[in-house]
């Protein structure tokens with residue numbers, strides 16, 4: 001069992017990550033929350049404060065800033081006690097109050113006349129558009145609720161687990177937060193499919209135990225080879241088991257045949273530099289023969305959510321099939337913590353925002369631009385959940401777009417003027433029509449005519465991104481408006 005959530009534990013995690021960190025704010029938030037929830041109990045019978053503490057601990061482990069950790073402690077205060085957001089603001093400042101208010105609203109708002117899925121999705125996106133940290137607090141909150149879900153009525157358990165799988169986990173995935181996605185998925189999987197969960201859990205752990213000695217010897221061999229022969233410093237080599245829900249989905253796609261799953265257990269090699277990653281791949285391939293079609297270079301071509309690593313599967317000693325995953329420490333942190341790995345903290349644990357993910361930025365722009373929230377949900381839902389592709393500019397910059405995007409989507413993604421003035425496109429050096437569907441890895445060059453007055457209305461029939469659609473519409477609206485104004489201001493003859 002995991003250690004019970006206490007303030008001491010929270011403090012230890014915070015100070016381990018950043019020894020000079022000032023935790024005064026977090027400390028005050030803890031006492032404030034403890035007082036506010038005094039006398040309240042969880043469905044488990046435990047004191048209520050256990051839940052906000054567990055939430056804050058998850059956030060601290062994810063290396064979030066002080067304001068977010070404090071908001072994690074206070075997240076249920078304005079919902080379950082007489083304390084208002086104003087009082088929180090007076091006590092802890094604007095940033096913390098806004099986060100608490102965001103989390104509270106997320107739970108409260110009810111939209112009428114639309115299905116649960118859309119309603120939940122909308123709430124998530126509206127909150128996310130304001131401050132992505134609200135969603136991350138919600139993940140941490142949900143994680144503890146799932147861990148203690150056995151005290152709730154079964155119907156409620158099912159509903160919470162289903163929402164988690166359909167909404168929370170895909171968003172965590174999109175934010176590149178692999179660790180939290182895996183936990184949310186496995187806890188929900190356990191509730192929704194208890195028998196399959198148990199069967200798979202047993203299968204994986206017995207297979208892991210069976211292979212432990214074997215993997216240890218492979219681990220020693222590769223470590224020795226890399227450090228002694230090639231002088232490559234290794235940060236770590238460790239075995240990892242696939243998390244159960246992704247394994248389950250893969251099994252369903254492979255007729256439930258477990259022998260067809262090669263990455264049940266993988267060896268992960270963490271090194272210092274990207275150059276070392278490729279050397280390690282080469283060394284592995286000289287030691288063991290790779291399986292055809294199983295070498296994946298997610299460093300040169302990252303997954304849509306930003307995931308980077310080299311993967312290869314080899315016929316290892318004694319004919320065993322083993323997958324290797326090779327990455328740098330930075331890639332490892334990004335795979336675990338996703339978007340939050342891009343945030344940098346100063347010594348006091350205050351966050352400097354660096355919203356690197358372009359779609360998170362786009363999201364907040366749409367929120368301001370699109371007034372009709374139903375429309376917002378539809379467009380956002382499409383763009384975020386559909387598969388993404390990576391295409392390249394002639395200079396080699398990768399652009400992240402939804403599948404089936406066209407050169408027009410590409411052009412508007414780069415710049416409004418490029419979109420408005422585009423007349424043709426070259427895809428992989430060949431002239432193509434503007435409605436051509438782009439594919440992963442395409443190099444796209446946009447040909448422009450500076451004299452061109454604006455977009456072609458017919459483009460609206462084939463563009464795929466909300467960005468392109470909105471920019472085209474905005475331009476067309478402006479054109480109509482200008483024409484009307486000209487008519488009105490031209491003196492009659």
Ligand code: MN
Pocket residue numbers: 051075076141
């Ligand atoms: Mn809560």
